[in-house]
Amino acid sequence: MKANIVIIGGGISGVSIAYNLAKKGVKDIVVFDDNYMTGGATGRCGAGVRQQWGTKMNCILAKSSVDFFERAQKVLEYHRDIEFKQEGYLIVATTKEEEIQFAKNVKLQNSVGIPAKKLTLDEALKIVPHLNKEVVLGATFCPTDGHLNPFLMTDAYFHAAKRLGVQFFYREKVLEINVKDGEIKKVITNKREVITNQVVNAAGGFAKEVGDLAGVDIPVYSENHEILVTEPIEKIQGPMVISFSKNIYCQQVPHGSFIMGRSDKNVAHDHDIGSTHTFLDEMSKTVTNLLPPIGELRVVRQWGGSYNLSPDRQPIISGTDQLKGFYMACGFSGHGFMFAPMTGILLSEIILNQPMSIDITELHIDRFKNSDHSEYETSVV
Numbered sequence: 548m549k550a551n552i553v554i555i556g557g558g559i560s561g562v563s564i565a566y567n568l569a570k571k572g573v574k575d576i577v578v579f580d581d582n583y584m585t586g587g588a589t590g591r592c593g594a595g596v597r598q599q600w601g602t603k604m605n606c607i608l609a610k611s612s613v614d615f616f617e618r619a620q621k622v623l624e625y626h627r628d629i630e631f632k633q634e635g636y637l638i639v640a641t642t643k644e645e646e647i648q649f650a651k652n653v654k655l656q657n658s659v660g661i662p663a664k665k666l667t668l669d670e671a672l673k674i675v676p677h678l679n680k681e682v683v684l685g686a687t688f689c690p691t692d693g694h695l696n697p698f699l700m701t702d703a704y705f706h707a708a709k710r711l712g713v714q715f716f717y718r719e720k721v722l723e724i725n726v727k728d729g730e731i732k733k734v735i736t737n738k739r740e741v742i743t744n745q746v747v748n749a750a751g752g753f754a755k756e757v758g759d760l761a762g763v764d765i766p767v768y769s770e771n772h773e774i775l776v777t778e779p780i781e782k783i784q785g786p787m788v789i790s791f792s793k794n795i796y797c798q799q800v801p802h803g804s805f806i807m808g809r810s811d812k813n814v815a816h817d818h819d820i821g822s823t824h825t826f827l828d829e830m831s832k833t834v835t836n837l838l839p840p841i842g843e844l845r846v847v848r849q850w851g852g853s854y855n856l857s858p859d860r861q862p863i864i865s866g867t868d869q870l871k872g873f874y875m876a877c878g879f880s881g882h883g884f885m886f887a888p889m890t891g892i893l894l895s896e897i898i899l900n901q902p903m904s905i906d907i908t909e910l911h912i913d914r915f916k917n918s919d920h921s922e923y924e925t926s927v928v
Contacts, residue, residue: 548577550742550743551573552568552573552575552576552747552898553743553745554746554749555721555747555757556578556579556750556753557715558584558701560751560883560890561580562578563704563892564894565578565891566623566704566707567895569713570711570895571895573895577741577743579719579721580715581718583718584702587751588751589697589701589751589883590697591851591852592881592884593808594884595694596695597885598692599652599653599692599926600652601648601655601924601925601926602922603659605882612885616629617631619631619700623704623707624707625702629700631693631696632693634693634785635688636688636786637688639671639683639685640684640685640686641793649665650665656689662691664688666686677783678788692787693787700884719736719739720736721757724757730872731870734746745874745898747874747894747898748765748876749875752853753769753818754767754875761870763867765875766857766858766878766912767863768855768856770816771814771819772808772851772881774849775808775849776806776848777804781803784797791927793833795830796928797838805841808830808928809826809829809928810854811826819851822850827849854880859914859924860880861922862878862883863910864894865910865912880927881928892904893907
């Protein structure tokens with residue numbers, strides 16, 4: 548079997564890259580994933596979509612991706628509603644330091660056209676009345692942020708790419724990337740060999756391991772982030788509520804359940820995506836403190852998912868001097884789903900040596916050669 552480009556990873560980033568390459572006329576694109584579609588990080592994420600970031604690059608990527616999500620169903624000619632609900636993100640400040648930083652963030656966000664605004668406590672309570680006013684000092688809000696169905700969005704990209712001739716092989720594991728004389732020669736899976744000289748690493752939590760197969764050192768690591776979902780109730784909350792200091796995000800989805808998650812600074816850097824009693828206990832205490840009525844709800848289930856983190860919490864979207872024909876989209880640090888539209892567009896431009904829609908020089912893997920390489924994204928749960 549021969550392929551022009553092999554993409555390793557069939558989640559939202561991989562299918563977006565495949566679609567954008569095929570849309571630009573690239574033939575013989577093959578996508579491998581050792582899981583089922585959305586069986587990895589895409590299907591386990593909270594699926595929030597926000598533009599309120601602390602670095603200019605993340606703001607630009609997010610805003611451009613939201614612009615696409617708003618048109619995605621029509622552009623991709625998808626037969627179902629992708630359930631993009633834009634009811635905003637309310638990011639609450641619980642410390643004076645956050646109040647100061649959030650004012651700076653809003654100024655940055657406004658400078659690139661994001662309609663975020665700084666709110667007083669009273670203004671925040673008008674949007675989410677059940678906030679604990681003894682805990683929250685103020686907030687920021689962007690009305691065009693929202694929540695999207697990750698399964699339907701990935702499926703929309705998948706079907707659009709298939710119509711353009713992309714071949715997908717799920718439940719097929721890449722075992723080897725054969726390199727000779729500084730060039731990729733073939734990809735070997737558990738079922739076949741594919742002759743190719745171009746590989747895209749969109750393997751999510753396993754991006755480092757895929758890099759290792761090609762002899763490319765990628766400075767990322769993976770860790771488990773857990774999520775729970777409650778019983779459904781009548782709608783009481785429109786926007787996603789986030790607190791960085793309290794380490795929580797909480798969203799009521801269209802069918803009425805609340806989805807919420809948090810990070811764990813003590814979690815191991817590995818591929819364990821199990822769920823724990825510790826998470827359930829800590830999350831219950833946190834949500835009860837910040838959003839008291841939600842603490843009364845019954846938990847239906849909980850799960851874990853992999854975050855693939857870069858040193859500066861910004862993605863790596865680039866080729867590499869380490870190996871000709873090897874490209875990567877990884878290290879999204881929990882933001883891969885919401886950045887997927889621009890990931891596909893930008894990496895396709897890099898691969899095809901086309902003019903860039905956005906200058907993403909600072910997202911090149913080589914930035915980590917310099918200890919003072921770039922900004923650090925702190926707006927992460």
